[in-house]
Amino acid sequence: xxxYKIEHNREKCIGxxxxxxxxxDNWKLEGSKSKPIKTELDEIGCNKAAAEACPVGAIEIKEIxx
Numbered sequence: 001x002x003x004y005k006i007e008h009n010r011e012k013c014i015g016x017x018x019x020x021x022x023x024x025d026n027w028k029l030e031g032s033k034s035k036p037i038k039t040e041l042d043e044i045g046c047n048k049a050a051a052e053a054c055p056v057g058a059i060e061i062k063e064i065x066x
Contacts, residue, residue: 004041005062006051008034012058019050019059026050040064 006026010033019027019034023046026037041047044061051059 001042001065003064004044004047005064006036006039006041006047007060007062008036008039009058009060010035012056014056014058016055018053018055022053023047023050 013033015029015032015034017029017034020029026041026045026047027034027050028037029035036047047059047061051061
């Protein structure tokens with residue numbers, strides 16, 4: 001079974017909120033930066049689109065063995 005791990009570079013994040021607007025089920029704004037609610041997922045869902053939309057590339061999604 002494949003699982004996914006979200007790696008979010010908070011220092012690189014500019015707080016634009018694109019990930020939150022694209023994937024509100026797993027992203028929230030905390031202060032002036034975004035943060036994933038869950039970092040290990042069974043399904044990638046909208047997180048892939050959130051990572052692709054990040055203008056500074058602060059979100060990386062990796063496959064992990066479940």
